[in-house]
Amino acid sequence: MPDRLGPPRSEPLIGRLAIIGLGLIGSSIARAVSHLKLAGTLVVSDASPDVRRRLGELGLGDVVADTAAEAAAGADMVILCVPVGACGTVAAEIAGALKPGAIVSDVGSVKGAVVAAVAPHLPAGVHLVPAHPVAGTEHSGPDAGFATLFHNRWSIVTPPDGADPDAVAVTRGLWEAMGAMVEIMTPQHHDLVLAITSHVPHLIAYNIVGTAADLETVTQSEVIKFSAGGFRDFTRIAASDPTMWRDVFLTNKDAVLEMLGRFNEDLAALQRAIRWGDGDALFDLFTRTRAIRRSIIDLGQETAAPDFGRRQGESKDG
Numbered sequence: 094m095p096d097r098l099g100p101p102r103s104e105p106l107i108g109r110l111a112i113i114g115l116g117l118i119g120s121s122i123a124r125a126v127s128h129l130k131l132a133g134t135l136v137v138s139d140a141s142p143d144v145r146r147r148l149g150e151l152g153l154g155d156v157v158a159d160t161a162a163e164a165a166a167g168a169d170m171v172i173l174c175v176p177v178g179a180c181g182t183v184a185a186e187i188a189g190a191l192k193p194g195a196i197v198s199d200v201g202s203v204k205g206a207v208v209a210a211v212a213p214h215l216p217a218g219v220h221l222v223p224a225h226p227v228a229g230t231e232h233s234g235p236d237a238g239f240a241t242l243f244h245n246r247w248s249i250v251t252p253p254d255g256a257d258p259d260a261v262a263v264t265r266g267l268w269e270a271m272g273a274m275v276e277i278m279t280p281q282h283h284d285l286v287l288a289i290t291s292h293v294p295h296l297i298a299y300n301i302v303g304t305a306a307d308l309e310t311v312t313q314s315e316v317i318k319f320s321a322g323g324f325r326d327f328t329r330i331a332a333s334d335p336t337m338w339r340d341v342f343l344t345n346k347d348a349v350l351e352m353l354g355r356f357n358e359d360l361a362a363l364q365r366a367i368r369w370g371d372g373d374a375l376f377d378l379f380t381r382t383r384a385i386r387r388s389i390i391d392l393g394q395e396t397a398a399p400d401f402g403r404r405q406g407e408s409k410d411g
């Protein structure tokens with residue numbers, strides 16, 4: 094068991110915690126919660142019978158419930174760890190089983206759409222406090238999770254307007270207890286930030302691997318054999334779960350299209366610089382991007398504040 098998580102708590106943070114969807118993220122939460130004794134009782138459930146059977150084999154959760162509603166019944170907190178597009182369906186399934194005062198949270202990579210899909214199903218007196226751990230891998234399923242996944246990583250909590258402060262504090266406390274650093278943001282701002290830092294990069298990875306796979310003049314075996322570091326990194330990201338990422342792009346459409354518009358403009362400027370042999374423009378951008386990478390590394394998980402302000406093609410002096 095990982096030392097970095099620290100010792101188990103003497104008192105649980107949450108009485109009865111239900112996790113719905115026990116893939117990479119849900120099973121990582123389950124492992125951390127069990128190891129740290131953050132819940133009095135941990136109930137887990139998944140729509141897939143294969144996953145439910147595997148949960149028993151892995152010993153994940155005190156109770157494996159057959160349905161989401163059974164898992165949610167009597168829970169003080171329910172965390173939806175399903176693809177973003179399934180959050181509304183699960184909310185509808187559990188709505189009738191939720192007890193007054195329960196907290197419903199999630200881990201979806203998109204927040205505005207989750208609030209819009211989940212909130213209408215929740216009875217009065219149930220508190221919605223969405224969250225997004227900015228931590229993961231390209232792997233999926235209950236075997237892929239690990240208890241230290243959230244350690245020293247950000248988790249963004251996005252309470253809707255008028256959210257109950259106590260429910261927000263419990264949600265924050267749970268993530269902090271699992272080793273995460275918490276930032277509070279509106280769902281809309283979250284979706285803009287993540288569009289550029291996560292969603293568009295994944296789209297670029299899917300696209301470049303697809304482009305390489307479709308080439309006629311370079312064979313697939315050459316692509317595999319001679320893939321240098323950069324391309325290999327793209328293939329790792331492009332191996333991420335298709336259902337999850339389809340849902341991300343369908344539900345964060347506006348922010349992704351906004352960032353893609355800017356990306357395309359900047360790419361066109363780079364294309365022009367290459368065409369006209371403008372080495373200064375290339376050198377200037379590559380120098381700025383190197384500084385950004387170094388500031389991220391130097392600051393570790395601290396908030397990096399490099400100068401993103403200057404536009405591509407502008408000189409250092411403005």
Ligand SMILES: NC(=O)C1=CN([C@@H]2O[C@H](COP(=O)(O)OP(=O)(O)OC[C@H]3O[C@@H](n4cnc5c(N)ncnc54)[C@H](O)[C@@H]3O)[C@@H](O)[C@H]2O)C=CC1
Pocket residue numbers: 113114115116117118119138139140141144161174175176177179182183200201202203225226227228229230231232233234235334337
């Ligand atoms: N994979 C990653 O690196 C990260 C993912 N997320 C978010 O976490 C959520 C879960 O992602 P992963 O754990 O990676 O996915 P996963 O594919 O590993 O697990 C999802 C689980 O949800 C279950 N499921 C699907 N629909 C369901 C339903 N209607 N009812 C009950 N169970 C259902 C599936 O059977 C599966 O076991 C997604 O919303 C994703 O955007 C957030 C941060 C990182």
Ligand SMILES: O=C(O)C(=O)Cc1ccc(O)cc1
Pocket residue numbers: 201202226227228229230231291330
């Ligand atoms: O594997 C990677 O590089 C990731 O970027 C993981 C990841 C995927 C989705 C998220 O919403 C957060 C983190």
